[in-house]
Amino acid sequence: MSKIRTAFFCQNCGYESAKWNGKCPSCGEWNTFVEERVQKDIPQKQQDWKNNDISPARTHKIINLAEVVTREEERILTPDNELNRVLGGGIVAGSLVLVGGEPGIGKSTLFLQNALQLKHIKTLYISGEESEQQIKMRADRIQNSNEQFYLLTETSTQTIFQEIKKLQPQLVIVDSIQTLQSPFIESAPGSVSQIRETTAELQRFAKESNIPVFLIGHITKDGSIAGPKVLEHMVDTVLQFEGDQHYAYRILRTIKNRFGSTAELGIYEMTGTGLRQVTNPSEILISQREDLLSGVAIAATMEGMRPLLVEVQALVTQSVYGTPQRTATGFDLRRLQLLLAVLEKRGGFHFGVKDVFLNIAGGIRVEDPAIDLAVLCALLSSYEDNAIPPKVCFSGEVGLSGEIRAVNRIEQRIAEAEKLGFEKIFISRYNKKGIDFSKFHIEVIAVGRVEEVYQRLF
Ligand code: TYD
Ligand code: MG
8 A cells, every 4th residue: 555645845946844834944935835745655766767677777886086987978969069069068978958948939949950950869859748740840840850860749757768768769858847747756747746756767867878868847937947946956957048039039058067167158040940050149139230320339248158249229318207217128227327327427427317228139138247338338329429430349347436347358359359340349458468469450449447438439
Protein backbone atom coordinates (compact mmCIF):
# COMPACT_ATOMS: atom_id res chain seq x y z
CA MET A 1 0.00 0.00 0.00
CA SER A 2 1.41 3.31 -0.91
CA LYS A 3 1.28 6.04 1.66
CA ILE A 4 0.31 9.43 0.32
CA ARG A 5 1.90 12.42 1.90
CA THR A 6 0.94 15.98 1.10
CA ALA A 7 2.95 19.12 1.54
CA PHE A 8 2.49 22.80 0.82
CA PHE A 9 4.70 24.44 -1.77
CA CYS A 10 5.23 28.11 -2.46
CA GLN A 11 4.49 28.45 -6.18
CA ASN A 12 6.88 31.35 -6.36
CA CYS A 13 10.11 30.03 -4.86
CA GLY A 14 9.45 26.34 -4.23
CA TYR A 15 9.63 26.54 -0.42
CA GLU A 16 8.16 23.40 1.12
CA SER A 17 6.17 23.46 4.32
CA ALA A 18 4.11 20.97 6.28
CA LYS A 19 1.35 23.52 6.86
CA TRP A 20 -0.27 26.28 4.85
CA ASN A 21 1.19 29.76 5.22
CA GLY A 22 -0.30 33.08 4.18
CA LYS A 23 3.10 34.55 3.59
CA CYS A 24 6.03 32.53 2.34
CA PRO A 25 8.80 32.64 4.97
CA SER A 26 11.39 32.20 2.22
CA CYS A 27 10.51 34.72 -0.48
CA GLY A 28 7.96 36.87 1.34
CA GLU A 29 5.21 36.48 -1.30
CA TRP A 30 1.60 36.31 -0.14
CA ASN A 31 -0.94 33.66 -0.96
CA THR A 32 1.39 31.43 -2.91
CA PHE A 33 1.02 28.17 -0.96
CA VAL A 34 -0.68 25.27 -2.69
CA GLU A 35 -1.11 21.79 -1.33
CA GLU A 36 0.49 19.14 -3.49
CA ARG A 37 0.48 15.40 -3.09
CA VAL A 38 3.88 13.88 -2.73
CA GLN A 39 4.20 10.13 -2.79
CA LYS A 40 7.18 9.13 -0.84
CA ASP A 41 7.47 5.40 -0.35
CA ILE A 42 8.71 4.41 -3.79
CA PRO A 43 12.38 3.56 -3.41
CA GLN A 44 14.68 6.02 -5.14
CA LYS A 45 16.18 3.22 -7.18
CA GLN A 46 12.88 2.44 -8.78
CA GLN A 47 12.35 6.05 -9.74
CA ASP A 48 15.62 6.30 -11.48
CA TRP A 49 15.86 6.57 -15.21
CA LYS A 50 18.46 3.83 -14.98
CA ASN A 51 15.71 1.31 -14.46
CA ASN A 52 15.58 1.51 -18.14
CA ASP A 53 19.22 0.46 -18.37
CA ILE A 54 20.55 3.02 -20.73
CA SER A 55 24.05 2.80 -19.40
CA PRO A 56 25.79 0.73 -16.76
CA ALA A 57 25.64 2.26 -13.31
CA ARG A 58 28.70 4.19 -12.20
CA THR A 59 29.94 3.76 -8.69
CA HIS A 60 31.42 6.75 -6.96
CA LYS A 61 34.30 6.72 -4.55
CA ILE A 62 36.59 9.32 -3.04
CA ILE A 63 39.29 10.40 -5.44
CA ASN A 64 42.22 12.77 -5.16
CA LEU A 65 41.90 15.78 -7.42
CA ALA A 66 45.32 15.09 -8.91
CA GLU A 67 44.07 11.74 -10.17
CA VAL A 68 41.27 13.29 -12.14
CA VAL A 69 42.24 13.38 -15.78
CA THR A 70 41.65 16.73 -17.41
CA ARG A 71 39.49 16.23 -20.40
CA GLU A 72 38.57 18.78 -22.98
CA GLU A 73 34.79 19.06 -22.73
CA GLU A 74 33.17 17.35 -25.63
CA ARG A 75 31.03 19.84 -27.46
CA ILE A 76 28.56 19.62 -30.30
CA LEU A 77 28.94 22.57 -32.62
CA THR A 78 25.64 23.67 -34.11
CA PRO A 79 25.43 25.56 -37.40
CA ASP A 80 23.94 28.40 -35.37
CA ASN A 81 26.88 30.54 -34.26
CA GLU A 82 24.72 32.67 -32.01
CA LEU A 83 23.62 29.62 -30.03
CA ASN A 84 27.17 28.24 -29.90
CA ARG A 85 28.45 31.49 -28.51
CA VAL A 86 25.75 31.82 -25.89
CA LEU A 87 26.50 28.27 -24.71
CA GLY A 88 30.18 29.12 -24.38
CA GLY A 89 31.28 27.39 -27.62
CA GLY A 90 28.78 24.67 -28.47
CA ILE A 91 26.64 22.15 -26.61
CA VAL A 92 28.57 20.41 -23.83
CA ALA A 93 28.04 16.66 -23.59
CA GLY A 94 25.89 15.69 -20.62
CA SER A 95 24.81 19.24 -19.91
CA LEU A 96 21.34 20.28 -18.85
CA VAL A 97 20.32 23.61 -20.35
CA LEU A 98 17.20 25.51 -19.36
CA VAL A 99 15.81 27.99 -21.87
CA GLY A 100 13.23 30.46 -20.60
CA GLY A 101 11.08 32.90 -22.50
CA GLU A 102 7.62 34.37 -22.75
CA PRO A 103 4.99 32.44 -24.68
CA GLY A 104 5.16 33.12 -28.40
CA ILE A 105 8.66 34.54 -28.37
CA GLY A 106 10.02 31.71 -30.54
CA LYS A 107 11.57 29.13 -28.20
CA SER A 108 10.05 26.15 -30.00
CA THR A 109 11.02 27.64 -33.35
CA LEU A 110 14.62 28.19 -32.27
CA PHE A 111 15.14 24.63 -31.07
CA LEU A 112 13.21 22.94 -33.83
CA GLN A 113 15.24 24.91 -36.33
CA ASN A 114 18.52 23.99 -34.68
CA ALA A 115 17.59 20.34 -34.36
CA LEU A 116 16.69 20.23 -38.04
CA GLN A 117 20.04 21.71 -38.97
CA LEU A 118 22.07 19.22 -36.96
CA LYS A 119 22.18 16.67 -39.75
CA HIS A 120 24.80 14.41 -38.18
CA ILE A 121 23.29 14.32 -34.67
CA LYS A 122 20.42 12.02 -33.79
CA THR A 123 18.01 14.36 -32.03
CA LEU A 124 14.88 13.56 -30.07
CA TYR A 125 12.38 16.39 -29.72
CA ILE A 126 9.88 15.72 -26.96
CA SER A 127 6.82 17.90 -27.09
CA GLY A 128 4.12 17.99 -24.48
CA GLU A 129 2.53 21.07 -25.96
CA GLU A 130 2.02 20.45 -29.62
CA SER A 131 0.90 17.57 -31.79
CA GLU A 132 3.11 15.91 -34.39
CA GLN A 133 1.07 17.69 -37.06
CA GLN A 134 1.74 21.10 -35.58
CA ILE A 135 5.44 20.42 -35.34
CA LYS A 136 5.54 19.15 -38.90
CA MET A 137 3.78 22.29 -40.05
CA ARG A 138 6.35 24.41 -38.30
CA ALA A 139 9.18 22.38 -39.80
CA ASP A 140 7.64 22.95 -43.24
CA ARG A 141 7.49 26.62 -42.52
CA ILE A 142 11.15 26.69 -41.60
CA GLN A 143 11.74 24.77 -44.84
CA ASN A 144 14.06 22.25 -43.38
CA SER A 145 14.07 18.53 -42.88
CA ASN A 146 16.45 16.10 -41.28
CA GLU A 147 16.52 12.33 -41.36
CA GLN A 148 18.11 12.20 -37.93
CA PHE A 149 15.28 14.12 -36.31
CA TYR A 150 12.81 12.19 -34.14
CA LEU A 151 9.65 13.35 -32.50
CA LEU A 152 7.86 12.19 -29.38
CA THR A 153 4.66 13.72 -28.05
CA GLU A 154 4.61 12.44 -24.52
CA THR A 155 4.58 13.90 -21.03
CA SER A 156 5.33 10.98 -18.72
CA THR A 157 9.00 10.83 -17.84
CA GLN A 158 8.88 7.08 -17.47
CA THR A 159 7.63 6.55 -21.03
CA ILE A 160 10.11 9.15 -22.23
CA PHE A 161 13.05 7.27 -20.71
CA GLN A 162 11.83 4.00 -22.21
CA GLU A 163 11.65 5.61 -25.64
CA ILE A 164 15.06 7.19 -25.20
CA LYS A 165 16.47 3.79 -24.40
CA LYS A 166 15.10 2.43 -27.67
CA LEU A 167 16.18 5.33 -29.84
CA GLN A 168 19.56 6.14 -28.25
CA PRO A 169 19.58 9.80 -29.31
CA GLN A 170 22.61 12.08 -29.06
CA LEU A 171 20.61 15.16 -28.11
CA VAL A 172 17.30 15.56 -26.30
CA ILE A 173 15.05 18.62 -26.39
CA VAL A 174 12.09 18.86 -24.01
CA ASP A 175 9.32 21.34 -24.88
CA SER A 176 8.35 22.23 -22.18
CA ILE A 177 9.38 21.27 -18.65
CA GLN A 178 6.02 22.51 -17.33
CA THR A 179 4.18 19.77 -19.25
CA LEU A 180 6.24 16.86 -17.95
CA GLN A 181 4.88 14.48 -15.38
CA SER A 182 6.67 11.99 -13.23
CA PRO A 183 4.51 9.01 -12.28
CA PHE A 184 6.11 9.07 -8.85
CA ILE A 185 4.67 12.43 -7.90
CA GLU A 186 0.94 12.86 -7.68
CA SER A 187 0.56 16.57 -8.22
CA ALA A 188 -0.43 18.16 -11.52
CA PRO A 189 2.07 18.94 -14.30
CA GLY A 190 3.53 22.40 -13.90
CA SER A 191 3.33 22.35 -10.10
CA VAL A 192 6.48 23.00 -8.14
CA SER A 193 7.00 19.44 -6.97
CA GLN A 194 6.47 18.04 -10.48
CA ILE A 195 8.88 20.48 -12.07
CA ARG A 196 11.46 19.75 -9.41
CA GLU A 197 11.13 16.00 -9.74
CA THR A 198 11.10 15.84 -13.53
CA THR A 199 14.08 18.17 -13.75
CA ALA A 200 15.95 16.05 -11.22
CA GLU A 201 15.21 12.91 -13.27
CA LEU A 202 16.42 14.58 -16.45
CA GLN A 203 19.49 15.89 -14.69
CA ARG A 204 20.45 12.41 -13.52
CA PHE A 205 19.81 11.15 -17.02
CA ALA A 206 21.99 13.81 -18.65
CA LYS A 207 24.87 13.38 -16.24
CA GLU A 208 24.95 9.60 -16.39
CA SER A 209 24.31 9.09 -20.07
CA ASN A 210 26.42 12.07 -21.19
CA ILE A 211 23.61 13.13 -23.51
CA PRO A 212 22.90 16.87 -23.52
CA VAL A 213 19.33 17.87 -22.67
CA PHE A 214 17.60 21.16 -23.43
CA LEU A 215 14.63 22.10 -21.30
CA ILE A 216 12.29 24.76 -22.59
CA GLY A 217 10.50 26.63 -19.81
CA HIS A 218 7.80 29.26 -19.60
CA ILE A 219 8.28 32.54 -17.93
CA THR A 220 5.87 34.08 -15.46
CA LYS A 221 4.60 37.65 -15.63
CA ASP A 222 7.39 38.98 -13.46
CA GLY A 223 10.00 37.51 -15.79
CA SER A 224 11.22 34.55 -13.79
CA ILE A 225 11.02 31.02 -15.09
CA ALA A 226 7.79 29.52 -13.85
CA GLY A 227 8.49 27.08 -11.11
CA PRO A 228 10.86 27.18 -8.25
CA LYS A 229 14.12 29.04 -8.23
CA VAL A 230 15.72 25.70 -7.40
CA LEU A 231 15.26 24.79 -11.05
CA GLU A 232 17.94 27.29 -11.97
CA HIS A 233 20.31 25.73 -9.46
CA MET A 234 19.74 22.25 -10.81
CA VAL A 235 20.70 22.96 -14.39
CA ASP A 236 24.14 23.78 -15.81
CA THR A 237 23.11 26.62 -18.04
CA VAL A 238 20.19 29.02 -18.05
CA LEU A 239 19.40 30.91 -21.24
CA GLN A 240 16.75 33.52 -21.68
CA PHE A 241 15.06 34.24 -24.98
CA GLU A 242 13.64 37.70 -24.97
CA GLY A 243 12.43 40.45 -27.20
CA ASP A 244 9.55 42.73 -27.84
CA GLN A 245 6.56 41.04 -29.48
CA HIS A 246 6.16 44.07 -31.71
CA TYR A 247 9.67 43.94 -33.06
CA ALA A 248 11.21 41.14 -35.05
CA TYR A 249 14.43 41.08 -33.02
CA ARG A 250 15.06 38.46 -30.39
CA ILE A 251 17.93 38.25 -27.93
CA LEU A 252 19.23 35.01 -26.50
CA ARG A 253 21.03 35.78 -23.26
CA THR A 254 23.11 33.65 -20.89
CA ILE A 255 21.93 33.99 -17.29
CA LYS A 256 24.05 31.21 -15.86
CA ASN A 257 26.67 29.01 -17.46
CA ARG A 258 28.92 26.41 -15.87
CA PHE A 259 30.82 26.07 -19.14
CA GLY A 260 31.36 29.64 -20.25
CA SER A 261 30.82 33.34 -19.75
CA THR A 262 27.47 34.81 -18.79
CA ALA A 263 28.20 37.96 -20.72
CA GLU A 264 27.28 36.38 -24.03
CA LEU A 265 24.44 37.27 -26.29
CA GLY A 266 22.91 36.04 -29.51
CA ILE A 267 20.70 38.13 -31.74
CA TYR A 268 18.04 36.79 -34.10
CA GLU A 269 15.39 38.16 -36.35
CA MET A 270 12.03 36.39 -36.63
CA THR A 271 11.19 36.03 -40.30
CA GLY A 272 8.39 34.29 -42.15
CA THR A 273 10.61 31.23 -42.43
CA GLY A 274 12.04 30.89 -38.97
CA LEU A 275 14.74 32.74 -37.06
CA ARG A 276 17.64 34.32 -38.85
CA GLN A 277 20.98 34.94 -37.14
CA VAL A 278 21.87 38.59 -37.04
CA THR A 279 25.62 38.73 -37.38
CA ASN A 280 25.92 42.49 -37.53
CA PRO A 281 23.36 43.85 -35.08
CA SER A 282 24.53 47.44 -35.25
CA GLU A 283 23.35 47.78 -38.82
CA ILE A 284 19.75 47.03 -37.95
CA LEU A 285 19.64 49.22 -34.89
CA ILE A 286 20.68 52.37 -36.65
CA SER A 287 18.08 53.74 -39.00
CA GLN A 288 19.42 54.55 -42.41
CA ARG A 289 18.28 58.02 -43.33
CA GLU A 290 19.44 60.69 -45.68
CA ASP A 291 18.33 63.88 -44.01
CA LEU A 292 19.77 64.92 -40.68
CA LEU A 293 17.41 65.27 -37.76
CA SER A 294 17.93 66.99 -34.48
CA GLY A 295 17.72 64.88 -31.34
CA VAL A 296 19.41 61.81 -32.78
CA ALA A 297 22.76 60.52 -31.50
CA ILE A 298 24.52 57.19 -31.97
CA ALA A 299 26.06 55.42 -28.99
CA ALA A 300 28.81 52.80 -29.13
CA THR A 301 27.63 50.44 -26.38
CA MET A 302 28.43 46.90 -25.37
CA GLU A 303 25.88 44.16 -24.89
CA GLY A 304 27.77 41.51 -23.01
CA MET A 305 30.99 41.00 -24.90
CA ARG A 306 29.67 42.41 -28.17
CA PRO A 307 29.92 45.98 -29.31
CA LEU A 308 26.59 47.34 -30.45
CA LEU A 309 25.88 50.70 -31.98
CA VAL A 310 22.46 52.00 -31.04
CA GLU A 311 20.48 55.05 -31.95
CA VAL A 312 19.26 57.36 -29.20
CA GLN A 313 16.33 59.63 -30.05
CA ALA A 314 15.35 62.59 -27.89
CA LEU A 315 12.52 65.06 -28.18
CA VAL A 316 12.66 68.19 -26.06
CA THR A 317 9.63 70.48 -26.26
CA GLN A 318 8.22 73.39 -24.36
CA SER A 319 6.18 72.09 -21.45
CA VAL A 320 2.50 73.01 -21.54
CA TYR A 321 1.59 71.61 -18.15
CA GLY A 322 2.83 72.74 -14.77
CA THR A 323 4.99 69.68 -14.22
CA PRO A 324 7.25 68.90 -17.15
CA GLN A 325 6.97 65.34 -18.44
CA ARG A 326 9.83 62.90 -18.76
CA THR A 327 9.52 59.53 -20.39
CA ALA A 328 12.21 57.05 -21.36
CA THR A 329 11.85 53.89 -23.44
CA GLY A 330 14.75 51.44 -23.33
CA PHE A 331 16.63 53.64 -20.88
CA ASP A 332 16.40 54.11 -17.12
CA LEU A 333 14.12 57.06 -16.33
CA ARG A 334 16.03 57.98 -13.17
CA ARG A 335 19.25 58.05 -15.14
CA LEU A 336 17.59 60.41 -17.64
CA GLN A 337 16.53 62.72 -14.81
CA LEU A 338 20.05 62.66 -13.49
CA LEU A 339 21.51 63.63 -16.86
CA LEU A 340 18.98 66.45 -17.17
CA ALA A 341 20.02 67.71 -13.74
CA VAL A 342 23.67 67.63 -14.81
CA LEU A 343 22.84 69.67 -17.91
CA GLU A 344 20.80 72.12 -15.89
CA LYS A 345 23.42 72.63 -13.19
CA ARG A 346 26.71 72.27 -15.09
CA GLY A 347 25.72 73.48 -18.51
CA GLY A 348 23.14 76.11 -17.64
CA PHE A 349 20.43 74.65 -19.91
CA HIS A 350 16.85 75.12 -18.80
CA PHE A 351 15.36 71.68 -19.08
CA GLY A 352 13.16 72.44 -16.08
CA VAL A 353 10.53 74.02 -18.35
CA LYS A 354 10.71 71.35 -21.05
CA ASP A 355 9.01 68.04 -21.68
CA VAL A 356 11.61 65.39 -22.45
CA PHE A 357 10.99 62.13 -24.29
CA LEU A 358 13.75 59.62 -24.86
CA ASN A 359 13.72 56.47 -26.95
CA ILE A 360 16.27 53.83 -27.85
CA ALA A 361 15.55 52.73 -31.41
CA GLY A 362 14.87 49.07 -32.23
CA GLY A 363 12.95 48.26 -29.05
CA ILE A 364 16.01 47.21 -27.10
CA ARG A 365 16.96 48.14 -23.57
CA VAL A 366 20.45 49.41 -22.86
CA GLU A 367 22.02 49.15 -19.41
CA ASP A 368 25.58 50.04 -20.41
CA PRO A 369 26.50 53.41 -18.81
CA ALA A 370 28.56 54.27 -21.90
CA ILE A 371 25.31 55.32 -23.56
CA ASP A 372 25.13 58.40 -21.28
CA LEU A 373 27.15 60.64 -23.56
CA ALA A 374 24.95 59.87 -26.56
CA VAL A 375 21.80 60.47 -24.50
CA LEU A 376 23.18 63.79 -23.36
CA CYS A 377 24.10 64.83 -26.90
CA ALA A 378 20.70 63.77 -28.24
CA LEU A 379 19.06 65.91 -25.55
CA LEU A 380 21.27 68.89 -26.38
CA SER A 381 20.69 68.42 -30.09
CA SER A 382 16.92 68.47 -29.66
CA TYR A 383 17.09 71.36 -27.19
CA GLU A 384 19.09 73.42 -29.66
CA ASP A 385 17.16 72.02 -32.63
CA ASN A 386 20.51 71.48 -34.24
CA ALA A 387 21.36 68.12 -35.80
CA ILE A 388 24.52 66.27 -34.85
CA PRO A 389 26.78 65.93 -37.92
CA PRO A 390 26.52 62.56 -39.69
CA LYS A 391 29.00 59.74 -39.03
CA VAL A 392 29.63 60.83 -35.45
CA CYS A 393 29.13 58.55 -32.46
CA PHE A 394 29.68 58.64 -28.72
CA SER A 395 30.88 56.41 -25.92
CA GLY A 396 31.25 57.69 -22.38
CA GLU A 397 29.66 57.73 -18.97
CA VAL A 398 28.58 61.06 -17.51
CA GLY A 399 29.37 61.82 -13.87
CA LEU A 400 27.41 64.04 -11.51
CA SER A 401 29.83 66.91 -11.83
CA GLY A 402 29.55 66.88 -15.62
CA GLU A 403 32.77 64.97 -16.23
CA ILE A 404 32.96 62.37 -18.97
CA ARG A 405 34.13 59.13 -17.41
CA ALA A 406 36.06 56.28 -18.94
CA VAL A 407 34.26 53.11 -20.06
CA ASN A 408 35.51 49.54 -20.49
CA ARG A 409 36.54 47.90 -23.77
CA ILE A 410 36.99 51.20 -25.52
CA GLU A 411 39.11 49.73 -28.31
CA GLN A 412 36.40 47.27 -29.24
CA ARG A 413 33.84 50.05 -29.35
CA ILE A 414 36.03 52.24 -31.52
CA ALA A 415 36.78 49.34 -33.86
CA GLU A 416 33.05 48.62 -34.27
CA ALA A 417 32.29 52.28 -35.02
CA GLU A 418 35.07 52.33 -37.60
CA LYS A 419 33.81 49.12 -39.18
CA LEU A 420 30.38 50.67 -39.63
CA GLY A 421 31.80 53.68 -41.42
CA PHE A 422 31.74 56.29 -38.67
CA GLU A 423 34.28 59.08 -39.03
CA LYS A 424 34.38 60.51 -35.50
CA ILE A 425 33.90 59.07 -32.05
CA PHE A 426 33.75 61.08 -28.82
CA ILE A 427 35.24 59.26 -25.84
CA SER A 428 36.43 60.18 -22.37
CA ARG A 429 39.81 61.83 -21.91
CA TYR A 430 40.48 59.27 -19.18
CA ASN A 431 40.17 56.46 -21.70
CA LYS A 432 43.24 57.67 -23.59
CA LYS A 433 45.86 56.22 -21.27
CA GLY A 434 47.87 53.30 -22.57
CA ILE A 435 45.91 52.86 -25.77
CA ASP A 436 47.41 53.34 -29.19
CA PHE A 437 44.84 55.16 -31.25
CA SER A 438 47.05 55.54 -34.31
CA LYS A 439 45.89 52.15 -35.62
CA PHE A 440 42.38 53.53 -36.11
CA HIS A 441 41.36 55.54 -39.15
CA ILE A 442 38.37 56.97 -37.36
CA GLU A 443 39.03 60.29 -35.61
CA VAL A 444 38.99 59.79 -31.84
CA ILE A 445 38.01 62.93 -29.95
CA ALA A 446 38.78 62.77 -26.24
CA VAL A 447 36.74 65.06 -24.03
CA GLY A 448 36.81 65.67 -20.30
CA ARG A 449 33.64 67.65 -19.64
CA VAL A 450 30.11 68.14 -20.93
CA GLU A 451 30.85 71.75 -21.96
CA GLU A 452 33.71 70.60 -24.20
CA VAL A 453 31.42 68.21 -26.08
CA TYR A 454 28.93 71.01 -26.58
CA GLN A 455 31.56 73.36 -28.00
CA ARG A 456 32.92 70.69 -30.31
CA LEU A 457 29.49 69.75 -31.64
CA PHE A 458 27.43 72.87 -32.06
P1 TYD B 1 6.97 29.64 -31.06
O1 TYD B 1 8.28 29.03 -31.40
O2 TYD B 1 5.79 28.75 -31.05
O3 TYD B 1 7.07 30.36 -29.63
P2 TYD B 1 7.22 29.73 -28.17
O4 TYD B 1 7.62 28.30 -28.29
O5 TYD B 1 8.28 30.58 -27.51
O6 TYD B 1 5.92 29.91 -27.48
O7 TYD B 1 6.78 30.81 -32.12
C1 TYD B 1 6.01 31.91 -31.87
C2 TYD B 1 5.78 32.90 -32.97
O8 TYD B 1 6.71 32.92 -34.01
C3 TYD B 1 4.44 32.66 -33.56
O9 TYD B 1 3.63 33.77 -33.21
C4 TYD B 1 4.66 32.60 -35.02
C5 TYD B 1 6.03 33.14 -35.22
N1 TYD B 1 6.75 32.51 -36.34
C6 TYD B 1 7.20 33.29 -37.38
O10 TYD B 1 7.00 34.50 -37.43
N2 TYD B 1 7.92 32.68 -38.39
C7 TYD B 1 8.18 31.35 -38.40
O11 TYD B 1 8.82 30.85 -39.32
C8 TYD B 1 7.70 30.56 -37.31
C9 TYD B 1 7.96 29.08 -37.27
C10 TYD B 1 6.99 31.18 -36.29
MG1 MG C 1 6.50 26.61 -27.79
